[in-house]
Amino acid sequence: MSTRKTTGSYVESSVRVLKGLEPVKERPGMYTLTCDPLHIIQEVIDNSSDEVLAGFGTKIEVWLHKDNSVTVEDNGRGIPVGLHPTEHQPVVELVFTSLHAGGKFDKTSGGAYAFSGGLHGVGVSVTNALSRRMEVTVWRDGLESTIAFENGFTVEPLKSRKSPRRKSETGTRVTAWPDPKYFDSPVIPVDKLVRLLRSKAVLMPGCEVIFHDETAGSDQRWRYEGGLGEYLASEMQFQPVIPAFEAEGFAGPESDNFSEGEGASWVVAWTEEGGLVRESYVNLIPTPDGGTHESGLKDGLFQAVKAFIDAHQLAVKGVKLLPEDVFSRASFVLSCKMLDPQFQGQTKDRLTSRDALKLVSTFVAPQFEFWLNDHVEEGRKLAELVIHQAQRRQSSAPRIDRKKSSGVAVLPGKLTDCESSDTSRNELYLVEGDSAGGSAKVGRDKEFQAVLPLRGKILNTWEVAQGRLFDSQIIHDIATAIGVNPHAAAAEGDLSHLRYGKICILADADVDGSHIQVLLLTLFFRHFPALVEAGHVFVAMPPLFRVEVPARGRRPARRIYCLDDRELARTQQKLAKEKIAPEDLTIARFKGLGEMSASELGETALNPDTRCLLPISWGDVDRASTSAVMTMLMGHKESASRREWLERYGDQANADV
Numbered sequence: 001m002s003t004r005k006t007t008g009s010y011v012e013s014s015v016r017v018l019k020g021l022e023p024v025k026e027r028p029g030m031y032t033l034t035c036d037p038l039h040i041i042q043e044v045i046d047n048s049s050d051e052v053l054a055g056f057g058t059k060i061e062v063w064l065h066k067d068n069s070v071t072v073e074d075n076g077r078g079i080p081v082g083l084h085p086t087e088h089q090p091v092v093e094l095v096f097t098s099l100h101a102g103g104k105f106d107k108t109s110g111g112a113y114a115f116s117g118g119l120h121g122v123g124v125s126v127t128n129a130l131s132r133r134m135e136v137t138v139w140r141d142g143l144e145s146t147i148a149f150e151n152g153f154t155v156e157p158l159k160s161r162k163s164p165r166r167k168s169e170t171g172t173r174v175t176a177w178p179d180p181k182y183f184d185s186p187v188i189p190v191d192k193l194v195r196l197l198r199s200k201a202v203l204m205p206g207c208e209v210i211f212h213d214e215t216a217g218s219d220q221r222w223r224y225e226g227g228l229g230e231y232l233a234s235e236m237q238f239q240p241v242i243p244a245f246e247a248e249g250f251a252g253p254e255s256d257n258f259s260e261g262e263g264a265s266w267v268v269a270w271t272e273e274g275g276l277v278r279e280s281y282v283n284l285i286p287t288p289d290g291g292t293h294e295s296g297l298k299d300g301l302f303q304a305v306k307a308f309i310d311a312h313q314l315a316v317k318g319v320k321l322l323p324e325d326v327f328s329r330a331s332f333v334l335s336c337k338m339l340d341p342q343f344q345g346q347t348k349d350r351l352t353s354r355d356a357l358k359l360v361s362t363f364v365a366p367q368f369e370f371w372l373n374d375h376v377e378e379g380r381k382l383a384e385l386v387i388h389q390a391q392r393r394q395s396s397a398p399r400i401d402r403k404k405s406s407g408v409a410v411l412p413g414k415l416t417d418c419e420s421s422d423t424s425r426n427e428l429y430l431v432e433g434d435s436a437g438g439s440a441k442v443g444r445d446k447e448f449q450a451v452l453p454l455r456g457k458i459l460n461t462w463e464v465a466q467g468r469l470f471d472s473q474i475i476h477d478i479a480t481a482i483g484v485n486p487h488a489a490a491a492e493g494d495l496s497h498l499r500y501g502k503i504c505i506l507a508d509a510d511v512d513g514s515h516i517q518v519l520l521l522t523l524f525f526r527h528f529p530a531l532v533e534a535g536h537v538f539v540a541m542p543p544l545f546r547v548e549v550p551a552r553g554r555r556p557a558r559r560i561y562c563l564d565d566r567e568l569a570r571t572q573q574k575l576a577k578e579k580i581a582p583e584d585l586t587i588a589r590f591k592g593l594g595e596m597s598a599s600e601l602g603e604t605a606l607n608p609d610t611r612c613l614l615p616i617s618w619g620d621v622d623r624a625s626t627s628a629v630m631t632m633l634m635g636h637k638e639s640a641s642r643r644e645w646l647e648r649y650g651d652q653a654n655a656d657v
Contacts, residue, residue, distance in 0.1 A: 021129035037178035043123035051076025078140030240269035242378040249363025291351030295609035300364025412477035428500040435594030443602030462634035493530025509544035541612040548586035
């Protein structure tokens with residue numbers, strides 16, 4: 001099958017440059033959730049919340065009007081309305097009409113927002129881009145200033161007059177009319193909006209949050225003084241096994257590992273039945289998909305419970321506790337504060353900051369262990385629940401014989417196997433090189449992670465007959481370790497002897513490493529398609545760069561890992577905004593996995609909570625087309641086709657997509 005495109009042209013005029021807010025209008029799904037307008041309204045609410053978080057506001061008031069528009073008003077400092085020193089445009093206009101413009105990049109001491117959820121400067125500008133109209137009123141410096149936008153463009157320039165309020169009564173009011181054409185449903189879900197506003201009140205004790213629902217003719221007010229514990233108790237359906245554990249911990253000025261003020265507040269309760277209540281936040285931003293801060297909570301709780309069980313000799317013979325056993329029946333509310341959190345995507349549904357795991361765990365573990373030892377009877381009840389969960393897990397987990405794979409084949413001598421017999425949990429890392437394999441063996445969790453080092457590049461198996469595969473010792477070792485024999489079609493694959501739920505390819509983050517990845521993926525696609533079909537194949541993404549950032553202001557020295565040149569460039573730009581000189585940075589490029597220490601490799605490629613692991617699947621392309629492309633790329637007699645393909649599409653390799 002030919003892959004040559006016969007229609008269309010790719011010339012200079014084909015390149016289109018999107019300016020201003022055009023990227024948001026063209027691809028709104030890249031910037032926000034498009035099921036309904038709630039998230040773009042949340043961006044405005046988050047700005048008001050950041051004022052409260054920064055200590056400059058005490059009230060947030062929201063109106064849902066009958067025409068589906070929403071007004072958000074706070075009593076914070078008010079958005080600055082003067083001219084920007086370099087852009088020569090009113091700051092309030094700049095914030096609403098320019099991407100990557102905001103007051104939350106400055107994380108140095110004395111910055112406008114030390115802790116905030118807004119990071120990228122695209123929040124309210126996205127709201128503006130996706131709204132038919134937006135009106136903004138600011139009370140600041142004794143003035144009342146107004147400005148209006150339509151479809152992202154300024155239609156009523158900034159006007160200021162003497163404020164009818166007292167000079168001390170500052171704040172910002174924003175009214176937005178979301179444009180229905182950008183959303184699957186134009187209706188804002190009131191129940192979700194109410195839950196969002198209520199959570200803001202919970203996370204900001206002493207702040208009054210008011211909601212006026214003009215569509216239903218009702219008003220609601222929230223002002224919590226009882227904190228997270230009061231909120232969790234009101235949401236839980238069943239009585240907890242032990243009293244809820246509520247605490248907090250924040251770094252002080254003498255902390256060597258974290259910035260002053262970073263830390264978390266949390267409340268945790270365990271129940272034997274019923275649904276779980278699990279909510280987490282970072283700088284007041286809800287993270288419904290969790291992230292590394294939740295992993296830190298889980299790790300801290302597990303460490304404390306495990307230490308309590310060992311200290312009081314409560315362990316049951318043959319029962320091995322895992323973090324999931326402690327966490328499986330836990331309801332919690334977690335509020336984390338970080339100076340510079342990193343999220344997965346602009347919607348901020350998941351926290352990806354590696355430091356968050358250590359940050360939360362460091363405060364949770366010692367406090368909970370002290371609480372358990374101070375409440376021994378309650379601790380014994382919790383230990384009994386946790387051990388029971390572990391017994392249930394072990395009895396229901398699929399098990400394998402760790403001594404054998406399929407048939408009677410002996411496992412490869414280079415395979416460093418894991419201890420667990422739970423197939424669904426176990427992972428096999430196919431690691432490029434013996435040196436990296438040694439680091440992986442040290443940095444792994446030997447409980448459930450196995451390592452098979454691969455020396456050199458494996459055979460290109462695209463045109464190799466199935467019966468000749470085992471002429472290659474490397475391929476023989478891979479098949480034997482996995483416990484699955486080669487097969488031509490997914491339906492023919494026998495996975496009954498599969499020994500690992502995840503098969504992870506770990507190669508250098510360079511061209512040679514990418515080639516090894518391709519060769520291994522070719523092997524699985526061609527000769528082990530059932531593994532791909534069932535979602536067992538993954539590619540680990542180790543970093544290519546390590547950036548050492550010196551201590552500055554409130555921030556201690558830190559280490560940042562970057563996957564590739566593009567992420568390194570973004571990191572350098574972000575650090576430049578923090579006024580860190582390029583010459584103060586120490587940038588190391590890993591020549592290979594073997595150069596990484598076991599701890600570095602463990603943190604960036606092996607730890608499930610902090611690694612980047614890409615699942616391999618068929619995708620939306622039909623398999624016939626995929627096979628045709630693979631033949632062109634991997635076939636021995638397809639060099640002419642590959643040359644033509646590279647000439648046609650090679651210039652797109654570095655395109656910013």
